[in-house]
Amino acid sequence: MEPTMKIRIGDLPELDFLINLEIDSSWRQLTDFGHLVLPRNIQTLSGKDIAKLIKRSDPIEIDLGYNGNNELEFKGFVTDVTAGYPIVINFEDSMFLLKKQPVSISGKSTTLKNLVSQILPAGIKSEVVNAEIGAYRYSKVTAAQILQQLREERGIYSWFRNEVLHVGFAYDFSYSTINYDFEQNIKESGNQLQYRFGDEQNFKVNAISILPDNTKIETTIGDNDGETRTLHFYNIKTESELKRIATQELDKLKQDGWRGRFRTFGLPRAKHGDLAVITDPDFPEYNRGTHFIDRVKTFSGIHGYYRIITPGRIAA
Numbered sequence: 001m002e003p004t005m006k007i008r009i010g011d012l013p014e015l016d017f018l019i020n021l022e023i024d025s026s027w028r029q030l031t032d033f034g035h036l037v038l039p040r041n042i043q044t045l046s047g048k049d050i051a052k053l054i055k056r057s058d059p060i061e062i063d064l065g066y067n068g069n070n071e072l073e074f075k076g077f078v079t080d081v082t083a084g085y086p087i088v089i090n091f092e093d094s095m096f097l098l099k100k101q102p103v104s105i106s107g108k109s110t111t112l113k114n115l116v117s118q119i120l121p122a123g124i125k126s127e128v129v130n131a132e133i134g135a136y137r138y139s140k141v142t143a144a145q146i147l148q149q150l151r152e153e154r155g156i157y158s159w160f161r162n163e164v165l166h167v168g169f170a171y172d173f174s175y176s177t178i179n180y181d182f183e184q185n186i187k188e189s190g191n192q193l194q195y196r197f198g199d200e201q202n203f204k205v206n207a208i209s210i211l212p213d214n215t216k217i218e219t220t221i222g223d224n225d226g227e228t229r230t231l232h233f234y235n236i237k238t239e240s241e242l243k244r245i246a247t248q249e250l251d252k253l254k255q256d257g258w259r260g261r262f263r264t265f266g267l268p269r270a271k272h273g274d275l276a277v278i279t280d281p282d283f284p285e286y287n288r289g290t291h292f293i294d295r296v297k298t299f300s301g302i303h304g305y306y307r308i309i310t311p312g313r314i315a316a
Contacts, residue, residue: 001066003266003305007036009078009089010058012050019086019301021062023074026295026310027159027170027272030148031095034074036062037301038087051083060091064266064300071269073298075163094160097121098143106137109212112156116167119143129168131156131234134214154210155232161271169232171292171313177275178268178293180309182282190263190308193278195286198254202226205253207246209236219243222250229253255314257289266305270296276311289314 007015015038023034038050058078063070077096082088098121105118113128115136120126120143133154138146147167150156158167161175180186186193202223209217212235219242231249236242258278270276274293280286294312299305 003300004065004068004070005300006063006070008059008061009054010060012053020303021064021298021300023062023298024295025272025298027157028294030144030151030158032074032076032093032160033079033091034298035088035090038089040085040087049083051081051087054078054081054089056080057096060089064298064305066267066305073269094124094163094165095144097124098147098165099145100142102140102142103146104139104141106139107135109134110136112167115146116165119146120165124165125163126165126167128166131168132212134210134212155208155230159272161273171315175271175274177277177290178270180262180264180276180278182280185264185268186278187263187265187306190306192260193258193262193311194260195280195283196257196259198256201254203250203253204228205246205250206230207233207242207249209233209242211235211237217242219246221246252313255289256286257314258286258291258311261295261308261310264307264309266298266300266307270307270309272296275315276309278311291315 005016007018019037019039021036025032056078060076060078061072062074064073065071076091076093079090079092103119109132112131112133115133116126116128147158155169156167157170158165202225204220204222204224204226206228207219210232217236217239219239221243233242233245236245270293272293272295276291276293278291291311292313292315293309295310297308
């Protein structure tokens with residue numbers, strides 16, 4: 001199969017070639033971003049300097065596929081253009097729109113959904129989990145900065161998918177289920193997967209419950225010398241209940257499962273939040289559980305069309 005593509009940038013004619021493309025997508029980062037590399041001299045533009053024809057904020061759409069069967073892979077906006085040899089175009093998803101206009105808002109106890117509705121520009125759709133956030137005050141900061149602060153202080157994550165802003169906690173949203181097999185679509189080159197047994201792994205969980213009045217209850221369980229994970233919860237009113245929930249989360253972290261990352265083809269399409277079923281016919285005893293996908297890096301160009309998948313926590 002031959003990788004193919006269609007690229008639309010601002011008012012430029014549609015392009016069907018590039019040197020290299022990379023897209024980085026994860027719920028752990030506020031913005032999905034990437035870059036593409038084009039040759040300096042493009043005949044379809046009649047010798048015009050392409051770097052001068054592309055501007056910051058220009059919309060960009062990238063379709064990828066095989067043998068002309070392309071589907072939309074990324075939609076966003078140009079952030080800058082490096083006018084060298086070759087040309088490098090950097091871009092971001094719709095979070096770009098939330099980094100422009102500063103806002104100033106404040107209020108008493110409210111819902112997360114109400115807060116998000118106050119800071120989003122007109123026309124942006126959202127899906128927000130049900131949570132109380134207590135009193136709030138933000139002065140002359142962008143919507144993206146507010147979402148970043150919610151992430152850092154309260155463990156509330158935000159990301160765009162299909163131009164819809166999702167706001168919630170880790171693994172609140174799941175999408176498609178994708179099967180990966182070592183004999184079919186997991187490439188040997190670039191494969192860094194390791195199967196780890198739960199009793200061989202040490203974790204320490206810092207659990208934080210934020211109450212409607214913005215006070216906190218905290219507890220720590222697990223191995224003192226283990227890998228630390230900080231988990232946020234809302235309106236868990238007692239330390240004993242918080243410890244019970246934290247213990248359940250620690251048990252999930254300590255389950256047998258795959259760790260690392262692997263390289264696969266451009267198809268099937270994968271996004272963070274999808275569920276990955278990973279099987280190895282040579283070791284059927286390792287075929288346990290389904291993993292959330294934490295991160296997807298997508299590549300296309302002269303070196304082919306492929307993805308680097310990072311599986312996360314066991315989902316089932």
